[in-house]
Amino acid sequence: MIRFENVGLRYGLGQEVLRDVSFHLLPGSFHFLTGSSGAGKTSLLKMLFLSLKPSRGLSYMFGKNVTRSTPEQRAELRRRIGIVFQDFRLLDHMTTWENVALPLRVHGKRQSEYAEDVTELLKWVGLGERMHSYPPVLSGGEKQRAAIARAVIGKPELLLADEPTGNVDPQMGRRLLRLFIELNRLGTSVIIATHDYQLMTQFAAPRLMLEHGKLTIQG
Amino acid sequence: MNNQALDRRLPAIMQPEPPKRRFSPGKAPIVPPGSVTGRSLVLVIAIMGFLACLTAGAVYMINQSAADWLRDVSSEITVQVKPEGDQDEVEKRSQEIVKFLTGQIGVSNVTLLSLDESAELVEPWLGQVSAVKELPLPRLIAVRIDRDNAPDLPTLKAALTSKFPLATLDDHRGWQQQIRRVTGSLALGGIAVIVLMAAATIAIIVSAARSAIASNREIVEVLNFVGAEEKFIARQFELHFLMLGIRAGIVGAVAAAIVFLSLPVVSEFLSGAATNADIRRLVGTGRLDMLGYASLLIVVVAIAMICLLTSRFGVRRILNAQNQ
Numbered sequence: 001m002i003r004f005e006n007v008g009l010r011y012g013l014g015q016e017v018l019r020d021v022s023f024h025l026l027p028g029s030f031h032f033l034t035g036s037s038g039a040g041k042t043s044l045l046k047m048l049f050l051s052l053k054p055s056r057g058l059s060y061m062f063g064k065n066v067t068r069s070t071p072e073q074r075a076e077l078r079r080r081i082g083i084v085f086q087d088f089r090l091l092d093h094m095t096t097w098e099n100v101a102l103p104l105r106v107h108g109k110r111q112s113e114y115a116e117d118v119t120e121l122l123k124w125v126g127l128g129e130r131m132h133s134y135p136p137v138l139s140g141g142e143k144q145r146a147a148i149a150r151a152v153i154g155k156p157e158l159l160l161a162d163e164p165t166g167n168v169d170p171q172m173g174r175r176l177l178r179l180f181i182e183l184n185r186l187g188t189s190v191i192i193a194t195h196d197y198q199l200m201t202q203f204a205a206p207r208l209m210l211e212h213g214k215l216t217i218q219g
Numbered sequence: 220m221n222n223q224a225l226d227r228r229l230p231a232i233m234q235p236e237p238p239k240r241r242f243s244p245g246k247a248p249i250v251p252p253g254s255v256t257g258r259s260l261v262l263v264i265a266i267m268g269f270l271a272c273l274t275a276g277a278v279y280m281i282n283q284s285a286a287d288w289l290r291d292v293s294s295e296i297t298v299q300v301k302p303e304g305d306q307d308e309v310e311k312r313s314q315e316i317v318k319f320l321t322g323q324i325g326v327s328n329v330t331l332l333s334l335d336e337s338a339e340l341v342e343p344w345l346g347q348v349s350a351v352k353e354l355p356l357p358r359l360i361a362v363r364i365d366r367d368n369a370p371d372l373p374t375l376k377a378a379l380t381s382k383f384p385l386a387t388l389d390d391h392r393g394w395q396q397q398i399r400r401v402t403g404s405l406a407l408g409g410i411a412v413i414v415l416m417a418a419a420t421i422a423i424i425v426s427a428a429r430s431a432i433a434s435n436r437e438i439v440e441v442l443n444f445v446g447a448e449e450k451f452i453a454r455q456f457e458l459h460f461l462m463l464g465i466r467a468g469i470v471g472a473v474a475a476a477i478v479f480l481s482l483p484v485v486s487e488f489l490s491g492a493a494t495n496a497d498i499r500r501l502v503g504t505g506r507l508d509m510l511g512y513a514s515l516l517i518v519v520v521a522i523a524m525i526c527l528l529t530s531r532f533g534v535r536r537i538l539n540a541q542n543q
Binding site: 051072078079080081089093094105106154 | 438440539
Protein backbone atom coordinates (compact mmCIF):
# COMPACT_ATOMS: atom_id res chain seq x y z
CA MET A 1 0.00 0.00 0.00
CA ILE A 2 2.73 2.47 0.98
CA ARG A 3 6.36 2.01 0.11
CA PHE A 4 9.14 4.50 0.74
CA GLU A 5 12.62 3.78 -0.59
CA ASN A 6 15.54 5.86 0.67
CA VAL A 7 13.36 8.91 0.90
CA GLY A 8 14.98 12.15 1.97
CA LEU A 9 13.33 15.50 2.56
CA ARG A 10 14.79 18.94 2.93
CA TYR A 11 13.15 22.35 2.98
CA GLY A 12 14.88 24.68 0.55
CA LEU A 13 18.63 24.50 0.95
CA GLY A 14 18.48 23.46 4.59
CA GLN A 15 19.54 20.18 6.18
CA GLU A 16 17.57 17.04 5.50
CA VAL A 17 14.77 16.69 8.03
CA LEU A 18 14.16 13.10 6.90
CA ARG A 19 17.03 10.85 5.82
CA ASP A 20 16.96 7.51 4.03
CA VAL A 21 13.48 6.68 5.19
CA SER A 22 12.48 3.24 3.93
CA PHE A 23 9.42 1.25 4.94
CA HIS A 24 6.63 -0.80 3.46
CA LEU A 25 3.14 -0.74 4.97
CA LEU A 26 0.68 -3.41 3.93
CA PRO A 27 -3.02 -2.80 3.35
CA GLY A 28 -5.03 -3.06 6.56
CA SER A 29 -2.03 -2.34 8.81
CA PHE A 30 -2.11 -0.20 11.95
CA HIS A 31 0.92 1.82 13.02
CA PHE A 32 1.77 4.44 15.56
CA LEU A 33 4.22 7.09 14.39
CA THR A 34 6.16 8.51 17.27
CA GLY A 35 9.29 10.41 18.10
CA SER A 36 10.40 13.51 19.91
CA SER A 37 9.30 16.99 18.82
CA GLY A 38 11.05 18.09 15.65
CA ALA A 39 11.94 14.52 14.70
CA GLY A 40 10.03 14.86 11.42
CA LYS A 41 6.66 13.25 12.21
CA THR A 42 4.58 16.00 10.63
CA SER A 43 6.88 16.14 7.60
CA LEU A 44 6.50 12.40 7.08
CA LEU A 45 2.72 12.69 7.46
CA LYS A 46 2.69 15.50 4.88
CA MET A 47 4.58 13.29 2.44
CA LEU A 48 2.17 10.46 3.11
CA PHE A 49 -0.62 12.91 2.41
CA LEU A 50 1.03 14.06 -0.84
CA SER A 51 1.33 17.56 0.48
CA LEU A 52 5.13 17.40 0.18
CA LYS A 53 7.27 15.70 -2.43
CA PRO A 54 10.43 13.89 -1.35
CA SER A 55 13.69 15.63 -2.19
CA ARG A 56 15.11 12.26 -3.10
CA GLY A 57 14.17 8.61 -3.13
CA LEU A 58 11.01 6.92 -4.32
CA SER A 59 7.58 6.84 -2.78
CA TYR A 60 4.66 4.65 -3.80
CA MET A 61 1.10 5.11 -2.60
CA PHE A 62 -1.56 2.54 -3.44
CA GLY A 63 0.92 0.99 -5.83
CA LYS A 64 1.56 4.20 -7.75
CA ASN A 65 4.80 6.13 -7.91
CA VAL A 66 3.84 9.53 -6.58
CA THR A 67 7.24 11.15 -6.88
CA ARG A 68 6.14 12.75 -10.15
CA SER A 69 2.37 12.82 -9.86
CA THR A 70 0.07 15.40 -11.42
CA PRO A 71 -2.37 17.50 -9.33
CA GLU A 72 -5.27 15.41 -10.70
CA GLN A 73 -3.56 12.16 -9.70
CA ARG A 74 -2.86 13.55 -6.22
CA ALA A 75 -6.49 14.62 -5.82
CA GLU A 76 -7.59 11.13 -6.86
CA LEU A 77 -5.24 9.52 -4.32
CA ARG A 78 -6.24 11.92 -1.55
CA ARG A 79 -9.83 10.76 -1.88
CA ARG A 80 -8.58 7.42 -0.59
CA ILE A 81 -6.91 9.04 2.40
CA GLY A 82 -8.43 10.59 5.50
CA ILE A 83 -6.39 12.99 7.57
CA VAL A 84 -6.78 14.49 11.01
CA PHE A 85 -4.71 17.61 11.54
CA GLN A 86 -3.30 18.71 14.84
CA ASP A 87 -4.89 22.13 14.26
CA PHE A 88 -8.18 20.57 13.06
CA ARG A 89 -8.58 22.72 9.90
CA LEU A 90 -12.35 23.04 10.25
CA LEU A 91 -14.07 25.69 8.12
CA ASP A 92 -15.50 28.36 10.39
CA HIS A 93 -18.37 29.40 8.12
CA MET A 94 -19.80 25.89 8.00
CA THR A 95 -21.60 24.04 10.76
CA THR A 96 -19.98 20.99 12.33
CA TRP A 97 -22.36 18.83 10.29
CA GLU A 98 -21.40 20.54 7.05
CA ASN A 99 -17.71 20.27 7.90
CA VAL A 100 -18.00 16.54 8.44
CA ALA A 101 -20.05 16.10 5.26
CA LEU A 102 -17.55 18.09 3.19
CA PRO A 103 -15.50 15.15 1.79
CA LEU A 104 -18.67 13.40 0.59
CA ARG A 105 -19.90 16.62 -0.98
CA VAL A 106 -16.56 17.03 -2.73
CA HIS A 107 -16.75 13.43 -3.93
CA GLY A 108 -19.98 14.34 -5.69
CA LYS A 109 -22.44 12.46 -3.46
CA ARG A 110 -25.96 13.74 -2.98
CA GLN A 111 -26.89 15.04 0.45
CA SER A 112 -29.74 12.56 0.75
CA GLU A 113 -27.23 9.72 0.39
CA TYR A 114 -25.04 10.73 3.30
CA ALA A 115 -27.13 12.91 5.62
CA GLU A 116 -28.04 10.16 8.10
CA ASP A 117 -24.52 8.73 8.15
CA VAL A 118 -23.05 12.11 9.00
CA THR A 119 -25.59 12.66 11.77
CA GLU A 120 -25.02 9.21 13.22
CA LEU A 121 -21.26 9.54 13.17
CA LEU A 122 -21.47 12.92 14.87
CA LYS A 123 -23.69 11.44 17.58
CA TRP A 124 -21.25 8.60 18.01
CA VAL A 125 -18.31 10.93 18.59
CA GLY A 126 -20.42 12.84 21.11
CA LEU A 127 -21.27 15.84 18.95
CA GLY A 128 -24.97 15.09 18.47
CA GLU A 129 -25.93 18.23 20.33
CA ARG A 130 -23.33 20.35 18.58
CA MET A 131 -23.82 19.36 14.95
CA HIS A 132 -25.42 22.67 14.04
CA SER A 133 -22.82 24.72 15.91
CA TYR A 134 -20.03 26.52 14.14
CA PRO A 135 -16.39 25.59 14.90
CA PRO A 136 -15.51 28.88 16.64
CA VAL A 137 -17.89 27.98 19.48
CA LEU A 138 -16.62 24.40 19.88
CA SER A 139 -14.10 23.43 22.52
CA GLY A 140 -10.72 22.00 21.51
CA GLY A 141 -11.90 18.46 22.17
CA GLU A 142 -15.08 18.98 20.16
CA LYS A 143 -13.10 20.35 17.24
CA GLN A 144 -10.81 17.34 17.48
CA ARG A 145 -13.73 14.95 17.28
CA ALA A 146 -15.31 16.86 14.39
CA ALA A 147 -11.98 16.71 12.54
CA ILE A 148 -11.76 12.95 13.13
CA ALA A 149 -15.35 12.48 11.97
CA ARG A 150 -14.54 14.41 8.78
CA ALA A 151 -11.49 12.22 8.17
CA VAL A 152 -13.36 8.92 8.56
CA ILE A 153 -16.73 9.75 7.00
CA GLY A 154 -15.57 8.76 3.52
CA LYS A 155 -14.32 5.35 4.75
CA PRO A 156 -10.78 6.02 3.57
CA GLU A 157 -8.32 3.27 2.66
CA LEU A 158 -5.65 5.06 4.66
CA LEU A 159 -6.20 7.18 7.75
CA LEU A 160 -3.49 9.57 8.91
CA ALA A 161 -3.95 11.24 12.27
CA ASP A 162 -1.67 13.83 13.80
CA GLU A 163 -2.07 13.76 17.61
CA PRO A 164 -5.75 12.79 17.36
CA THR A 165 -6.28 12.45 21.10
CA GLY A 166 -4.28 15.47 22.17
CA ASN A 167 -7.29 17.57 23.15
CA VAL A 168 -9.75 15.01 24.51
CA ASP A 169 -10.22 13.36 27.91
CA PRO A 170 -8.97 9.76 28.37
CA GLN A 171 -12.45 8.25 27.97
CA MET A 172 -13.08 10.06 24.67
CA GLY A 173 -9.50 9.19 23.68
CA ARG A 174 -10.31 5.50 24.12
CA ARG A 175 -13.53 5.85 22.15
CA LEU A 176 -11.69 7.55 19.29
CA LEU A 177 -9.02 4.89 19.35
CA ARG A 178 -11.78 2.30 19.10
CA LEU A 179 -13.13 4.14 16.07
CA PHE A 180 -9.71 3.91 14.45
CA ILE A 181 -9.41 0.23 15.37
CA GLU A 182 -12.83 -0.57 13.92
CA LEU A 183 -11.96 1.31 10.74
CA ASN A 184 -8.76 -0.72 10.59
CA ARG A 185 -10.72 -3.95 11.01
CA LEU A 186 -12.83 -2.92 8.05
CA GLY A 187 -9.64 -2.69 5.99
CA THR A 188 -8.46 0.88 6.47
CA SER A 189 -4.74 1.28 7.09
CA VAL A 190 -4.16 3.60 10.01
CA ILE A 191 -1.13 5.67 10.97
CA ILE A 192 -1.46 7.66 14.16
CA ALA A 193 1.26 10.18 14.97
CA THR A 194 1.30 10.65 18.73
CA HIS A 195 3.31 11.45 21.80
CA ASP A 196 0.71 9.76 23.97
CA TYR A 197 2.41 6.60 25.29
CA GLN A 198 -0.71 5.69 27.26
CA LEU A 199 -2.65 5.60 23.99
CA MET A 200 0.02 3.38 22.41
CA THR A 201 -0.20 0.91 25.27
CA GLN A 202 -3.94 0.46 24.73
CA PHE A 203 -3.50 -1.22 21.37
CA ALA A 204 -0.67 -3.46 20.27
CA ALA A 205 0.54 -2.04 17.00
CA PRO A 206 3.97 -1.57 15.41
CA ARG A 207 5.61 1.76 16.01
CA LEU A 208 7.41 3.86 13.44
CA MET A 209 10.04 5.66 15.52
CA LEU A 210 11.55 8.83 14.15
CA GLU A 211 14.71 10.20 15.69
CA HIS A 212 16.74 12.95 14.06
CA GLY A 213 15.15 12.25 10.70
CA LYS A 214 15.89 8.53 10.78
CA LEU A 215 13.09 5.97 10.87
CA THR A 216 13.10 2.64 12.69
CA ILE A 217 10.23 0.19 13.07
CA GLN A 218 9.50 -1.41 16.43
CA GLY A 219 7.16 -4.31 16.99
CA MET B 220 -9.55 -1.08 26.29
CA ASN B 221 -12.26 0.10 28.67
CA ASN B 222 -15.42 -1.92 27.92
CA GLN B 223 -17.63 0.87 29.21
CA ALA B 224 -16.52 2.94 26.28
CA LEU B 225 -17.33 0.16 23.83
CA ASP B 226 -20.98 -0.29 24.78
CA ARG B 227 -22.24 2.05 22.08
CA ARG B 228 -23.27 0.74 18.70
CA LEU B 229 -20.84 1.46 15.90
CA PRO B 230 -21.88 4.19 13.46
CA ALA B 231 -23.49 3.12 10.20
CA ILE B 232 -20.44 3.97 8.10
CA MET B 233 -18.58 1.19 9.96
CA GLN B 234 -21.14 -1.32 8.75
CA PRO B 235 -20.72 -3.03 5.38
CA GLU B 236 -24.09 -1.73 4.05
CA PRO B 237 -24.98 1.64 5.57
CA PRO B 238 -28.77 2.04 5.83
CA LYS B 239 -30.49 4.59 3.59
CA ARG B 240 -32.43 7.20 5.54
CA ARG B 241 -33.58 10.72 4.94
CA PHE B 242 -32.34 13.83 6.66
CA SER B 243 -31.69 17.16 5.04
CA PRO B 244 -29.97 19.91 6.94
CA GLY B 245 -28.74 23.13 5.33
CA LYS B 246 -25.94 23.25 2.76
CA ALA B 247 -23.75 26.30 3.15
CA PRO B 248 -21.67 27.44 0.18
CA ILE B 249 -18.18 26.00 0.45
CA VAL B 250 -16.68 29.40 -0.31
CA PRO B 251 -18.63 32.23 1.38
CA PRO B 252 -19.84 34.73 -1.27
CA GLY B 253 -18.78 37.78 0.76
CA SER B 254 -15.17 36.62 0.73
CA VAL B 255 -15.09 36.47 -3.09
CA THR B 256 -17.20 39.34 -4.35
CA GLY B 257 -17.41 42.36 -2.12
CA ARG B 258 -19.68 45.34 -2.72
CA SER B 259 -16.93 47.45 -4.24
CA LEU B 260 -16.24 44.75 -6.85
CA VAL B 261 -19.95 44.58 -7.71
CA LEU B 262 -19.98 48.37 -8.03
CA VAL B 263 -16.94 48.44 -10.34
CA ILE B 264 -18.35 45.73 -12.61
CA ALA B 265 -21.78 47.41 -12.57
CA ILE B 266 -20.15 50.68 -13.71
CA MET B 267 -18.35 48.78 -16.47
CA GLY B 268 -21.66 47.21 -17.46
CA PHE B 269 -23.38 50.59 -17.42
CA LEU B 270 -20.74 52.18 -19.67
CA ALA B 271 -20.73 49.18 -22.03
CA CYS B 272 -24.55 49.30 -22.24
CA LEU B 273 -24.49 53.04 -22.92
CA THR B 274 -21.94 52.54 -25.69
CA ALA B 275 -23.80 49.59 -27.20
CA GLY B 276 -27.11 51.48 -27.04
CA ALA B 277 -25.63 54.64 -28.59
CA VAL B 278 -23.96 52.69 -31.40
CA TYR B 279 -27.22 50.85 -32.06
CA MET B 280 -29.18 54.11 -32.04
CA ILE B 281 -26.78 55.84 -34.46
CA ASN B 282 -26.79 52.83 -36.78
CA GLN B 283 -30.58 52.81 -36.78
CA SER B 284 -30.68 56.54 -37.55
CA ALA B 285 -28.13 56.12 -40.31
CA ALA B 286 -30.20 53.30 -41.78
CA ASP B 287 -33.26 55.59 -41.70
CA TRP B 288 -31.31 58.43 -43.35
CA LEU B 289 -30.01 56.09 -46.02
CA ARG B 290 -33.50 54.75 -46.64
CA ASP B 291 -34.80 58.29 -47.05
CA VAL B 292 -31.88 59.46 -49.15
CA SER B 293 -31.88 56.44 -51.44
CA SER B 294 -35.60 56.76 -52.14
CA GLU B 295 -35.21 60.27 -53.49
CA ILE B 296 -33.12 61.87 -56.23
CA THR B 297 -32.75 65.54 -57.06
CA VAL B 298 -32.64 67.21 -60.45
CA GLN B 299 -31.10 70.67 -60.70
CA VAL B 300 -31.98 72.98 -63.56
CA LYS B 301 -29.41 75.69 -64.31
CA PRO B 302 -30.96 79.19 -64.24
CA GLU B 303 -29.91 80.24 -67.74
CA GLY B 304 -32.25 82.71 -69.41
CA ASP B 305 -35.03 84.66 -67.77
CA GLN B 306 -37.27 83.25 -65.04
CA ASP B 307 -40.08 82.33 -67.41
CA GLU B 308 -37.73 80.32 -69.57
CA VAL B 309 -36.33 78.50 -66.55
CA GLU B 310 -39.84 77.84 -65.24
CA LYS B 311 -40.93 76.47 -68.63
CA ARG B 312 -37.85 74.28 -68.91
CA SER B 313 -38.39 72.99 -65.37
CA GLN B 314 -42.03 72.11 -66.11
CA GLU B 315 -40.90 70.17 -69.21
CA ILE B 316 -38.40 68.24 -67.14
CA VAL B 317 -41.11 67.49 -64.56
CA LYS B 318 -43.30 66.19 -67.35
CA PHE B 319 -40.42 64.10 -68.74
CA LEU B 320 -39.60 62.61 -65.33
CA THR B 321 -43.22 61.86 -64.45
CA GLY B 322 -43.44 59.53 -67.42
CA GLN B 323 -40.39 57.47 -66.45
CA ILE B 324 -40.65 53.93 -65.09
CA GLY B 325 -39.95 53.67 -61.37
CA VAL B 326 -40.70 57.31 -60.60
CA SER B 327 -43.52 57.61 -58.11
CA ASN B 328 -43.68 61.34 -57.54
CA VAL B 329 -42.08 64.47 -59.02
CA THR B 330 -42.22 67.82 -57.23
CA LEU B 331 -40.85 71.11 -58.53
CA LEU B 332 -39.68 73.19 -55.58
CA SER B 333 -40.94 76.75 -55.66
CA LEU B 334 -38.54 79.70 -55.48
CA ASP B 335 -39.59 80.27 -51.86
CA GLU B 336 -38.77 76.66 -50.99
CA SER B 337 -35.38 76.92 -52.71
CA ALA B 338 -34.72 80.17 -50.81
CA GLU B 339 -35.53 78.39 -47.55
CA LEU B 340 -32.87 75.80 -48.32
CA VAL B 341 -30.12 78.41 -48.60
CA GLU B 342 -31.46 80.44 -45.68
CA PRO B 343 -29.11 78.82 -43.09
CA TRP B 344 -26.12 80.15 -45.09
CA LEU B 345 -27.36 83.43 -46.50
CA GLY B 346 -29.93 84.50 -43.92
CA GLN B 347 -33.50 85.65 -44.34
CA VAL B 348 -33.20 88.33 -46.96
CA SER B 349 -35.66 89.11 -49.75
CA ALA B 350 -32.78 89.48 -52.23
CA VAL B 351 -32.20 85.72 -52.08
CA LYS B 352 -35.01 85.22 -54.54
CA GLU B 353 -33.23 87.54 -56.98
CA LEU B 354 -30.15 85.33 -56.99
CA PRO B 355 -29.72 82.92 -59.92
CA LEU B 356 -30.52 79.85 -57.88
CA PRO B 357 -30.96 76.58 -59.76
CA ARG B 358 -34.48 75.20 -59.76
CA LEU B 359 -34.75 71.97 -57.82
CA ILE B 360 -36.96 69.02 -58.67
CA ALA B 361 -37.46 66.37 -55.98
CA VAL B 362 -38.04 62.98 -57.54
CA ARG B 363 -39.34 60.20 -55.28
CA ILE B 364 -38.64 56.80 -56.69
CA ASP B 365 -40.52 53.56 -56.27
CA ARG B 366 -38.18 51.41 -54.15
CA ASP B 367 -39.89 48.20 -55.29
CA ASN B 368 -39.49 49.10 -58.94
CA ALA B 369 -36.47 51.40 -58.90
CA PRO B 370 -35.44 53.02 -62.20
CA ASP B 371 -32.04 52.41 -63.79
CA LEU B 372 -30.46 55.67 -62.64
CA PRO B 373 -27.50 55.82 -65.11
CA THR B 374 -29.93 55.31 -68.04
CA LEU B 375 -32.32 57.90 -66.63
CA LYS B 376 -29.44 60.31 -66.07
CA ALA B 377 -28.20 59.84 -69.67
CA ALA B 378 -31.70 60.30 -71.11
CA LEU B 379 -32.29 63.43 -69.03
CA THR B 380 -29.02 65.17 -69.85
CA SER B 381 -29.25 64.32 -73.55
CA LYS B 382 -32.71 65.86 -73.77
CA PHE B 383 -32.13 68.71 -71.29
CA PRO B 384 -28.41 69.69 -71.26
CA LEU B 385 -29.02 72.26 -68.52
CA ALA B 386 -30.35 69.62 -66.12
CA THR B 387 -28.21 67.51 -63.78
CA LEU B 388 -29.32 64.51 -61.79
CA ASP B 389 -27.97 63.91 -58.27
CA ASP B 390 -28.63 60.42 -56.87
CA HIS B 391 -27.03 61.36 -53.48
CA ARG B 392 -24.53 58.50 -53.79
CA GLY B 393 -21.68 60.58 -52.40
CA TRP B 394 -23.82 61.60 -49.42
CA GLN B 395 -24.78 57.98 -48.79
CA GLN B 396 -21.13 56.93 -48.83
CA GLN B 397 -20.30 59.67 -46.36
CA ILE B 398 -23.07 58.55 -44.00
CA ARG B 399 -21.89 54.96 -44.26
CA ARG B 400 -18.29 56.00 -43.58
CA VAL B 401 -19.24 58.10 -40.53
CA THR B 402 -21.57 55.51 -39.01
CA GLY B 403 -19.05 52.75 -39.74
CA SER B 404 -16.37 54.75 -37.90
CA LEU B 405 -18.72 55.40 -34.98
CA ALA B 406 -19.62 51.71 -34.77
CA LEU B 407 -15.94 50.74 -34.85
CA GLY B 408 -15.18 53.31 -32.16
CA GLY B 409 -18.02 51.93 -30.04
CA ILE B 410 -16.82 48.36 -30.49
CA ALA B 411 -13.28 49.45 -29.55
CA VAL B 412 -14.62 51.08 -26.37
CA ILE B 413 -16.58 47.92 -25.50
CA VAL B 414 -13.50 45.74 -26.15
CA LEU B 415 -11.42 47.99 -23.89
CA MET B 416 -14.07 47.72 -21.17
CA ALA B 417 -14.13 43.93 -21.58
CA ALA B 418 -10.33 43.87 -21.23
CA ALA B 419 -10.51 46.04 -18.11
CA THR B 420 -13.23 43.76 -16.68
CA ILE B 421 -11.07 40.70 -17.36
CA ALA B 422 -8.12 42.33 -15.59
CA ILE B 423 -10.32 43.23 -12.61
CA ILE B 424 -11.76 39.70 -12.38
CA VAL B 425 -8.29 38.10 -12.60
CA SER B 426 -7.08 40.34 -9.79
CA ALA B 427 -10.25 39.65 -7.76
CA ALA B 428 -9.85 35.90 -8.32
CA ARG B 429 -6.28 36.10 -7.05
CA SER B 430 -7.30 37.94 -3.90
CA ALA B 431 -10.33 35.64 -3.42
CA ILE B 432 -8.02 32.62 -3.43
CA ALA B 433 -5.59 34.36 -1.09
CA SER B 434 -8.34 35.27 1.38
CA ASN B 435 -9.81 31.76 1.18
CA ARG B 436 -6.49 29.97 1.30
CA GLU B 437 -7.51 27.84 4.26
CA ILE B 438 -10.65 26.66 2.46
CA VAL B 439 -8.64 25.83 -0.67
CA GLU B 440 -6.18 23.82 1.45
CA VAL B 441 -8.96 21.87 3.14
CA LEU B 442 -10.60 21.20 -0.21
CA ASN B 443 -7.26 19.91 -1.50
CA PHE B 444 -6.94 17.67 1.57
CA VAL B 445 -10.37 16.11 1.08
CA GLY B 446 -9.46 15.27 -2.53
CA ALA B 447 -11.16 18.06 -4.45
CA GLU B 448 -9.92 18.47 -8.00
CA GLU B 449 -8.90 21.87 -9.33
CA LYS B 450 -12.04 22.12 -11.42
CA PHE B 451 -14.22 21.50 -8.34
CA ILE B 452 -12.39 24.19 -6.37
CA ALA B 453 -12.53 26.57 -9.34
CA ARG B 454 -16.28 25.96 -9.64
CA GLN B 455 -16.80 27.12 -6.04
CA PHE B 456 -15.28 30.46 -7.01
CA GLU B 457 -16.64 30.81 -10.54
CA LEU B 458 -20.25 30.42 -9.39
CA HIS B 459 -19.80 33.51 -7.21
CA PHE B 460 -18.20 35.40 -10.10
CA LEU B 461 -21.03 34.35 -12.43
CA MET B 462 -23.58 35.69 -9.95
CA LEU B 463 -21.49 38.86 -9.64
CA GLY B 464 -21.51 39.27 -13.44
CA ILE B 465 -25.26 38.74 -13.69
CA ARG B 466 -26.03 41.08 -10.79
CA ALA B 467 -23.64 43.82 -11.89
CA GLY B 468 -24.65 43.46 -15.55
CA ILE B 469 -28.35 43.82 -14.72
CA VAL B 470 -27.67 46.87 -12.54
CA GLY B 471 -25.61 48.46 -15.34
CA ALA B 472 -28.18 47.61 -18.03
CA VAL B 473 -31.12 48.93 -15.98
CA ALA B 474 -29.22 52.16 -15.28
CA ALA B 475 -28.40 52.53 -18.99
CA ALA B 476 -32.03 51.78 -19.95
CA ILE B 477 -33.19 54.52 -17.57
CA VAL B 478 -30.74 56.92 -19.26
CA PHE B 479 -32.06 56.01 -22.72
CA LEU B 480 -35.68 56.29 -21.59
CA SER B 481 -35.15 59.67 -20.00
CA LEU B 482 -32.82 61.11 -22.69
CA PRO B 483 -35.52 62.84 -24.79
CA VAL B 484 -37.36 64.12 -21.70
CA VAL B 485 -34.21 65.42 -20.01
CA SER B 486 -32.83 67.10 -23.13
CA GLU B 487 -36.17 68.77 -23.80
CA PHE B 488 -36.44 69.88 -20.19
CA LEU B 489 -32.92 71.31 -20.11
CA SER B 490 -32.62 73.00 -23.50
CA GLY B 491 -36.04 73.15 -25.07
CA ALA B 492 -37.36 71.79 -28.31
CA ALA B 493 -34.44 73.04 -30.42
CA THR B 494 -31.91 70.78 -28.68
CA ASN B 495 -34.34 67.90 -28.82
CA ALA B 496 -34.68 68.40 -32.56
CA ASP B 497 -30.87 68.44 -32.89
CA ILE B 498 -30.61 65.18 -31.01
CA ARG B 499 -33.32 63.67 -33.18
CA ARG B 500 -31.46 64.76 -36.28
CA LEU B 501 -28.33 63.04 -34.97
CA VAL B 502 -29.70 59.91 -33.36
CA GLY B 503 -33.21 59.61 -34.76
CA THR B 504 -35.94 59.46 -32.16
CA GLY B 505 -33.38 59.40 -29.32
CA ARG B 506 -35.08 56.26 -28.00
CA LEU B 507 -34.11 52.62 -28.21
CA ASP B 508 -36.50 50.18 -29.84
CA MET B 509 -37.00 46.62 -28.59
CA LEU B 510 -33.93 45.36 -30.47
CA GLY B 511 -31.92 48.14 -28.87
CA TYR B 512 -32.97 47.00 -25.40
CA ALA B 513 -32.16 43.43 -26.46
CA SER B 514 -28.61 44.65 -27.23
CA LEU B 515 -28.37 45.74 -23.56
CA LEU B 516 -29.37 42.20 -22.55
CA ILE B 517 -26.59 40.86 -24.77
CA VAL B 518 -24.16 43.08 -22.84
CA VAL B 519 -25.44 41.58 -19.55
CA VAL B 520 -24.89 38.05 -20.89
CA ALA B 521 -21.44 39.03 -22.17
CA ILE B 522 -20.44 40.46 -18.76
CA ALA B 523 -21.68 37.32 -16.98
CA MET B 524 -19.72 35.13 -19.42
CA ILE B 525 -16.58 37.25 -19.01
CA CYS B 526 -16.86 36.90 -15.21
CA LEU B 527 -17.51 33.15 -15.43
CA LEU B 528 -14.80 32.25 -17.93
CA THR B 529 -12.16 34.63 -16.60
CA SER B 530 -12.60 33.37 -13.04
CA ARG B 531 -12.63 29.74 -14.27
CA PHE B 532 -9.34 30.02 -16.13
CA GLY B 533 -7.83 32.48 -13.63
CA VAL B 534 -8.56 30.32 -10.57
CA ARG B 535 -7.46 27.11 -12.28
CA ARG B 536 -4.24 28.73 -13.39
CA ILE B 537 -3.50 29.99 -9.88
CA LEU B 538 -4.35 26.61 -8.32
CA ASN B 539 -2.27 24.83 -10.91
CA ALA B 540 0.71 27.06 -10.13
CA GLN B 541 0.24 26.39 -6.40
CA ASN B 542 -0.03 22.63 -6.88
CA GLN B 543 3.05 22.25 -9.07
